[in-house]
Amino acid sequence: MRIVIQRVTEASVTVDSETIGRIGAGLLVLVGVEQGDSEADADWLASKTAGLRIFNDEAGVMNRSVVDAGGRVLAVSQFTLTASTRKGNRPSYIRAAGHELAVPLYERYCEKVGVLTGTQVERGRFGADMKVALVNDGPVTIIIDSRLKE
Numbered sequence: 001m002r003i004v005i006q007r008v009t010e011a012s013v014t015v016d017s018e019t020i021g022r023i024g025a026g027l028l029v030l031v032g033v034e035q036g037d038s039e040a041d042a043d044w045l046a047s048k049t050a051g052l053r054i055f056n057d058e059a060g061v062m063n064r065s066v067v068d069a070g071g072r073v074l075a076v077s078q079f080t081l082t083a084s085t086r087k088g089n090r091p092s093y094i095r096a097a098g099h100e101l102a103v104p105l106y107e108r109y110c111e112k113v114g115v116l117t118g119t120q121v122e123r124g125r126f127g128a129d130m131k132v133a134l135v136n137d138g139p140v141t142i143i144i145d146s147r148l149k150e
Contacts, residue, residue: 001041001105002081002147004030007054007140011074013124014131021122026071028134031109032081033102034095034147041146042105046112049073054140062140067117075113076124076132077106099127 011028013021029049054062055069066073079102083091097105103126110121124130 001034001037001045001109002032002143002145003045003049004078004081005049005052005054005142005144006030006134007137008074009135009137011132011134013074013076013122014133015125015128020125021074021076023072023074023122025069025137027066027073028132029073029075029113030078030081031075031106032078033097033105034082035097035101037097037101037105037146039105039108042109043112044149045144045146046109046116048144049113050116052142054142072119072122073113073117074122074124075106075110076130077102077126102126 006028008028009025011023012019027049050067051065053065055064055066055071057063079093079096080091082096083093084095085091096102106126110123114121
């Protein structure tokens with residue numbers, strides 16, 4: 001699994017002109033699931049998301065987690081994070097997990113982040129054509145790949 005975490009002052013996701021998820025300050029997380037990913041990957045990434053110290057403390061140092069900062073999380077599934085661009089100019093998504101694996105792992109990730117942060121995770125709609133709006137704070141953007149954890 002691969003996630004892109006963006007520290008935001010606000011973020012939202014819209015489907016068919018309806019806003020289905022919205023947060024103020026916190027994290028917008030784009031979530032990509034690849035073939036071969038497991039519940040252990042989802043759990044590890046959820047722990048990293050909740051514990052990542054990328055919010056400023058009183059001294060202006062990035063030393064606080066989303067929990068410490070009282071922020072929220074908006075998680076949006078994004079299969080294009082699995083893209084391979086090794087050959088040519090058209091990305092290949094052959095590594096992307098199918099719905100039967102991707103949906104349960106995305107849901108597990110969201111549920112685990114919710115438990116670890118003590119808040120409900122706002123979500124996009126899996127497989128939908130979504131419009132994501134955000135104000136990146138910093139900007140702070142971090143990519144974490146569960147296959148690179150060791």
